[in-house]
Amino acid sequence: MAGQRGPLLIIGGGEDKTGECRILRRFLELAGGRSARVAVITAASELGEEAGAVYRDVFGRLGAQEVTVLRVADRRDADDPAVAATLERATAVFFTGGDQLRITSTLGGTRLLAALQRAHAEGMALGGTSAGASAMSATMIVGGHGDDTAKRDLLRMSPGLGFLSAAVVDQHFAQRGRITRLLAALSQNPEVLGIGLDEDTGIAVAPDGEAEVVGSGTATFLDGRTVTFTNASESSAVDPLALMDVLVHVLPHGYRFHLGNRRPARPA
Amino acid sequence: MAGQRGPLLIIGGGEDKTGECRILRRFLELAGGRSARVAVITAASELGEEAGAVYRDVFGRLGAQEVTVLRVADRRDADDPAVAATLERATAVFFTGGDQLRITSTLGGTRLLAALQRAHAEGMALGGTSAGASAMSATMIVGGHGDDTAKRDLLRMSPGLGFLSAAVVDQHFAQRGRITRLLAALSQNPEVLGIGLDEDTGIAVAPDGEAEVVGSGTATFLDGRTVTFTNASESSAVDPLALMDVLVHVLPHGYRFHLGNRRPARPA
Numbered sequence: 001m002a003g004q005r006g007p008l009l010i011i012g013g014g015e016d017k018t019g020e021c022r023i024l025r026r027f028l029e030l031a032g033g034r035s036a037r038v039a040v041i042t043a044a045s046e047l048g049e050e051a052g053a054v055y056r057d058v059f060g061r062l063g064a065q066e067v068t069v070l071r072v073a074d075r076r077d078a079d080d081p082a083v084a085a086t087l088e089r090a091t092a093v094f095f096t097g098g099d100q101l102r103i104t105s106t107l108g109g110t111r112l113l114a115a116l117q118r119a120h121a122e123g124m125a126l127g128g129t130s131a132g133a134s135a136m137s138a139t140m141i142v143g144g145h146g147d148d149t150a151k152r153d154l155l156r157m158s159p160g161l162g163f164l165s166a167a168v169v170d171q172h173f174a175q176r177g178r179i180t181r182l183l184a185a186l187s188q189n190p191e192v193l194g195i196g197l198d199e200d201t202g203i204a205v206a207p208d209g210e211a212e213v214v215g216s217g218t219a220t221f222l223d224g225r226t227v228t229f230t231n232a233s234e235s236s237a238v239d240p241l242a243l244m245d246v247l248v249h250v251l252p253h254g255y256r257f258h259l260g261n262r263r264p265a266r267p268a
Numbered sequence: 269m270a271g272q273r274g275p276l277l278i279i280g281g282g283e284d285k286t287g288e289c290r291i292l293r294r295f296l297e298l299a300g301g302r303s304a305r306v307a308v309i310t311a312a313s314e315l316g317e318e319a320g321a322v323y324r325d326v327f328g329r330l331g332a333q334e335v336t337v338l339r340v341a342d343r344r345d346a347d348d349p350a351v352a353a354t355l356e357r358a359t360a361v362f363f364t365g366g367d368q369l370r371i372t373s374t375l376g377g378t379r380l381l382a383a384l385q386r387a388h389a390e391g392m393a394l395g396g397t398s399a400g401a402s403a404m405s406a407t408m409i410v411g412g413h414g415d416d417t418a419k420r421d422l423l424r425m426s427p428g429l430g431f432l433s434a435a436v437v438d439q440h441f442a443q444r445g446r447i448t449r450l451l452a453a454l455s456q457n458p459e460v461l462g463i464g465l466d467e468d469t470g471i472a473v474a475p476d477g478e479a480e481v482v483g484s485g486t487a488t489f490l491d492g493r494t495v496t497f498t499n500a501s502e503s504s505a506v507d508p509l510a511l512m513d514v515l516v517h518v519l520p521h522g523y524r525f526h527l528g529n530r531r532p533a534r535p536a
Contacts, residue, residue: 146445147442147443147444147445148442148443149442149443149466149469149484149485149486150442150486150518174415174416174417174418174445174448175415175416176415176445177414177415177442177444177445177446177447178445179445179447180442183516183518198417198508201417216417216508217417217508218417218418218508218509218510222516226515229532229534231520239520240466240484240485240486240520240521241486241518241520242486242518242519242520242523242534243516243517243518244517244518244519244532245515245516245517245532246515246516246517246518247494247513247514247515247516248451248490248511248513248514248515248516249511249512249513249514250418250451250509250510250511250512250514251510251512252499252507252508252509252510253508255510264497264512264513266497266510
């Protein structure tokens with residue numbers, strides 16, 4: 001990973017917005033503290049105005065210098081040079097929740113995404129919660145029940161924004177029992193790291209690849225590089241999964257996990 | 269494990285009773301095929317009569333020579349020498365679902381359990397579904413939500429019947445998202461093997477410790493012996509779990525897992 005690119009804060013949804021706000025405070029720290037200028041992208045939700053207002057309030061209350069909610073209702077907005085130019089002033093961009101396919105189908109291939117990629121490559125912080133978290137990975141999960149036996153047919157995946165490479169992120173993880181679908185994703189390419197984020201739980205990923213868990217739940221890391229066998233290619237899509245030797249780490253607040261060497265560590 | 273003791277069939281609940289009945293057929297095979305004489309124990313349920321009738325019908329239909337439903341409503345029944353003597357004719361005992369605490373609190377320390385232990389040690393097959401599956405392990409899970417972040421407080425455990433040593437069984441596994449509570453159990457003693465059984469899925473455990481998966485879902489095996497760190501003792505009961513390096517195997521019908529060396533294997 002390039003040394004100059006910005007940090008990521010990826011959140012499993014349902015983060016505290018009224019109490020201590022540990023996760024959103026951490027996001028503002030990454031965004032520059034008192035000089036944080038946050039651009040909020042609500043493309044994931046049809047209720048963009050409302051979602052934007054919530055984050056404008058909370059980031060404002062937590063001391064951001066400036067919070068702008070970008071109006072990105074469709075691809076025309078996302079391709080509008082004036083909208084993309086908004087990012088020039090921002091020190092951070094935050095993606096709200098909703099539907100990750102709305103994010104990628106609205107932003108994919110547009111000037112806004114190009115500006116975002118450029119800014120992040122130059123150090124701008126990026127955050128996302130729920131759908132905004134899923135969209136961060138190169139391949140993202142877009143659907144699939146969490147309450148059934150693991151099988152290939154269980155999940156659907158799509159190309160994500162790619163800010164987090166070689167990982168697939170799932171959110172509302174413990175709350176919606178999603179480990180089976182993340183294991184199903186992993187079985188199709190064990191090189192991929194599965195990251196499951198509980199509600200009110202995020203990972204702050206430094207440019208060097210070190211992720212630190214923030215919040216009240218846990219982050220689950222599924223490492224497939226140890227996998228000795230999967231039936232992903234030989235079985236039909238509705239057959240139950242076979243997957244041997246996945247390494248699992250469950251980590252709470254303050255614990256770290258290096259996305260490069262894939263080793264967990266206790267709080268510093 | 270002693271070479272002479274009987275096989276086990278442990279089922280995650282909701283097994284097919286109207287279609288192909290793969291799991292219950294397997295149980296009858298273990299029970300002696302056409303000469304199977306099954307004693308059904310419905311102690312887990314207040315609706316013992318109904319539960320018993322269901323299994324009397326299905327085992328009868330599948331060709332058992334004899335099916336007896338034991339009337340074990342309370343400890344007095346379980347300590348009745350006449351009830352315990354029923355087992356002398358049985359080639360297999362099957363525990364129905366309900367509440368595993370009803371099984372152990374009714375049978376623990378009684379003549380019926382002693383007779384069961386003796387008969388199983390001499391080769392009699394034992395089966396159990398749902399609560400009847402949980403009760404098989406030495407320590408059993410008796411409660412805990414499946415839809416929350418993994419933490420110690422999440423689960424309650426009790427002494428089980430102990431037919432499956434060094435393992436903790438959880439049932440309705442994928443359907444109720446129970447991996448977090450099984451991981452929490454494992455963190456408290458990583459020597460224990462966690463076995464999660466989906467609905468309509470069981471494991472047939474041979475006396476030598478080889479378990480074979482049977483049914484339409486998967487069996488998940490959580491091996492804690494590779495664990496490098498857990499915060500189980502240093503954290504409070506409501507703190508989220510930290511657990512590093514658990515090895516996970518997800519196996520469907522026909523796959524095997526040896527409870528001794530803890531290695532998975534493809535279908536024979």
